[in-house]
Amino acid sequence: MSGHDHYFTAQPASPVELRTLTVELAGRRVEVQTAGGVFSPDHVDLGTQVLLRTAPPPPPAGDLLDLGCGWGPVTIALALASPEARVWAVDVNERALDLVRRNAAALGLDHVTAALPDDVPADVRFTTIRSNPPIRIGKEPLHALLRRWLPRRAPGGDAHLVVGKNLGADSLQRWLADELGPATVVERTASAKGFRVLQVRDA
Template sequence: MTEHDHYFTAHPASDDERRSLTVELAGRTLQVETAGGVFSPGHVDHATAVLLDEVPAPPSSGDLLDLGCGWGPIALSMALQSPQARVWAVDVNERALDLVRRNADRLGLDQIRAARPEDVPDDVWFAAVWSNPPIRVGKAALHELLLQWLPRLAPGGEAHLVVGKNLGADSLQRWLADALGTPVERTASSRGFRVLTVRQS
């Protein structure tokens, strides 16, 4: 999730660039808007679908984080399942953030806050973090990103990350356990993807 990756677009999509997409999220068929210049604009990608299928429902209240939100399938799902929670959709891609805002408005999900990383207040702690992290930004950038956000889990909070087995899920699991000093479990494995879970005691 850096300004150097190929999913970064500094400007919101124009009317001509946006297109409607029908998706299944949180057990509902929804119409959303997507556009080129964001990750997986034509569908809910397989990794995100595995995450949404395999993790338990998010906490019903508190602050929830979709880290690297893209056009918003994870954030929208969290908000639909937990209407009393505040959902932070975080990305550096201004086009993605604009799409999340449009989709949240379209679906009446006014508890979603689409924000750049620096715009999330430092005193916000997360009851849950869900992420299809941007593995392709490189190991150093990915590690920096995860070490910035995972320590902000509130007591009792859980982070669920979906990572392709062929993209280093098992080595990332070991690294996270060492870096965070806490067990990191592989809680699901499906279609070549692992769901890694970090729990804050």
């Protein structure tokens, strides 16, 4: 499997492919299952760590979205922090979605729904979107992804995206501001370890 195949599709992992990690999410040490064929299968990657550490606590209720969920560190953190919310884990990779379902079930997080993009009902609006987006898929697919999901924020809802500075965080911030227009504010809220965290909110 080549380096970027984890952004697209892989079949659910077989039992022999599963590996167990112990990680800290939302202030708790939890045991999760991962597998090759997804993004950062051996640890919580640095960008996601920056996002989880610097973004504000998620809303306690409503629909929360982890866009490009991988094996689920952001999803699990959202679900642990907001047990009354409905947490959506969205990815195009069936293996990633299967891992999220396994991990949510093992942790008793029955308010998590892992879904392909087209399986999220069109009328769902998100009180927050959290994402370590797949920058390496290329500019046009990335822009299409963000055009699709960022406008689905609920009124007053926000989004927090973590992007590597050397992968174009500053130019993405400018593009988002132009694309979303004057009714939306796009600002850098954190910068750490070579990553920027961008917040998108209503003006």
